Amino acid sequence: MAPSAVRSRINPLTPRALGEDEILQTIEDFGTAAALAREAGYDGVEVMGSEGYFLNQFTAARTNQRTDSWGGSAENRRRLPVEVVGRVRKRCGPDFIIAYRISVLDLVEGGNSWPDVAALAKDVEASGANILNTGIGWHESRVPTIAHMVPRGAFTWAIKRLKAEVAIPVVASNRINTPEQAEQLIAHGQADMVSLARPLLADPDFVAKAASGASSKINTCIGCNQACLDNAFTGRLTTCMVNPAACREVEFKIVPATRGKCIAVLGGGPAGLACAVTAAERGHKVALFEADIDIGGQFNLARRIPGKEDYAETIRYFRNRLDELGVEVHCGRPASLADLESGGFDEIVVATGVRPRHLDVPGADHPSVMTYVEAITDTARVGAEVAIVGAGGIGFDVATLLSHPHGPHDPSHPDIEGFSSEWGIDLSYTQPGALLPANHQWSSSRKIHLLQRKPRASFGASLSKTRGWANFLEVMFRGVTMTGDVTYRKIDDAGLHIEAGGKPQTLKVDTIVVCAGQESADDALSLARSLGKPVHAIGGVDKPQQLDAVRAIEDGMRLALSL
Ligand code: SF4
Structure with missing residues (x-):
């Protein structure tokens, strides 16, 4: 049910328009639910009026096409949330906290204008709300609002503006992930409180x-x-x-181990770090060996991708935990037989991760060919025109990095203007929904072809369900061409020879970056097994297919809990 029978683009079902009696019953139901919450011991409730949910649908002309007293003018459209807040106040008394979560920026076509938002804020305040929490963007908005590419504090400008309209406290939300940032927002008078989930x-x-x-x-x-x-x-x-x-x-x-053991963890990527920390938390004596000059593994690549800079925070967290727990950390060379023999280890965990799979076509050793690791860590070597072979998560990450005009940034100095301008957010808030006319041509530093063997229609299918669409749009708006149904024929001085949809063509590119999957980097397994001690393989060493950090970290923790 909804104000009008308007289907959302992210919902397969078309709702039914509520009748007048159902609207009145809904107001009553909000009041009853809040009264029950009070009876159950809660000090307050939050009335959800943002993100394109039910009350927000009433306030926006996009979804409210009613012609009765609940639709039409902006005043009619905000009547339902105002009456809901009033009914909750009436049912719960004056000493009960009512927060109203208002949609400050709808970020959809046909969303509320700034005067509508300010008027709603004032009306719910007058109706009895004690606090205004803030929501940004509807679920069907085509502007990312909480995913990693959103700069920290990207929407606080709008929250500050709302704060000037009301006397009750205003709460900031969305992409606030450090206490320092929260502190700064309050200290600078941009918000009275912050909410984190x-x-x-x-x-x-x-x-x-x-x-x-x-x-x-x-x-x-x-x-x-x-x-x-x-x-x-x-x-x-x-x-x-x-x-x-x-x-x-x-x-x-985390349950203390019944017998403290001496554990060697080979590999300081996400799986190895999670395992080493959890094992040490349980009381085991742990030594971690990492062949690279620093811990982090795949997260050390991820943190170089524009928008994923915060992945460095996970490395910082694990580094501090290793230090606090007294884990011996050896970086800069793989563990040797002598290391493992002299360490007196009871058990050995192999978490050495994955290595890029090579492309099996003639000319794959041509100087223009790079692995994704080389391309991410040495972008200066990448030419002006690039073919990326493989369009899974790593292919999209590489396309994001190589097409980005500035590369990764310092997350504590977010480029909010740049982000807003690219995604069409109206910082002056003169447009309904704070949405500028779409700009689908972003600047790009290279000409890039993203290729895959699978059909064109499946591009981006392996990306995150709730942010993959934004990764896809970023790459598309930077002019990356996406070609499916590709067969790779050969590589030579002329470029990459392919057949796309059965038609032969030569891509005259300077650089070919191979993102064609990964294989287990399991060289350390036979070394570990030669000692005759229990050996465990986790993360990419165990199963390189469809490896992601969720599984790697979970694998590491689960194993450590069983040691
Ligand atoms: Fe944050 Fe964890 Fe959710 Fe990732 S999975 S967005 S780190 S809460």
Whole structure:
């Protein structure tokens, strides 16, 4: 049911328009639900009026096409939320907290104008709300609002503007993931409070750590959506990539080991780090060996992708934990037989991850060919015209990096103007929904062809359910051409020879970046097994196919809980 029979583009069903009697009953139901909450001991409730949900649908002309007293003028359209807040106040008394979550920016065509939003804020305040929480963007908005490419604090300009309209406290939300940023928003008068959700999945001790001045110990939410929203929208349990224990606290409880063992962990990527930290938390003596000069593994690549800079925070978190727990960390060379023999280890964990799979076509050793690791870590070597072979998550990451005019940025100095201008957010808020006319031609630093063997229609299908669309649009708006049904024939001085849809062609490119999957980097397995001790393989060493950090970190933690 909805104000009018208007189907959302993200919902397969067309709703039925509510009758007048049903609207009145709905107001009553909000009041009853709040009264029950009070009876159950709650100090307050939040009335959800944002993100394109029911009350927000009434306020926007886009979805409210009614001609009765609940639609038409902006005043009629905001009548329902105002009456709901009033009924909750009446049913729950004057000393009950009512927060109203208002949609500050709808970010959809036909969304509310700034005067409509300001008037709604004033009316719900007059109707009895004590606090205004703020929501940004409808679910069907084509502007990302919480995913990793959204700069920290991207929408606080609008929240500050709302704060000037009302006397009650205004709460900032969306992509606030550090206490320092929250503190700054309040100190600079941009908001009175902040609300966090995902950061508390990533670290349930966020508040305690912030309050005790230990913010560097916080396991930071990196905006990936991969285990929280992706799971929620596919019917799976909401949890967190960087904290697999979220919502599974009993299953992942850290129980002291019955016998302290000496454990060697080979590989300092996400799986190895999670395993080493959890094993040490259980009381085992742990040594971690990483062949690279630093810990981080695939996260050291991810943090170089524009929009994924926060992945460095996970490395910082693990580094601090290793240090606090006294884990011996050896970086810069793989563990040798002598290391493993002299360490007196009871068990060995091999978490050495994956290596890029080579392309099996004639000319694959041509100087123009690079692995994705080489392209990400040495962009200066990449030419002006590039073919990316493989359009999975890594192919899209490489396309994002190589097409981006500036590369990764410092997340503590977010480029909010640049982000807003590219995604069409109207910082002056003169347009309905704060949406500027679409700009689908972003600047790009290279000409890029993204290729895959699968059909064109499946481009982006392997990306995150709740943010993959934004990754796809970023690459498309930077002019990356996407070609499916590709057969790779050969590589020579003329470029990459392919057949696309059965038609032969030569892409005259300077660089060919291979993102054609990964294989297990399992060289250390036979070394570990030669010692005759129990050996465990986790993460990409165990199963390189469809490896992602959610599985890698969970694998590491699960194994450590069983040691
Ligand atoms: Fe944050 Fe990713 Fe964890 Fe979700 S899964 S809470 S976005 S770190």
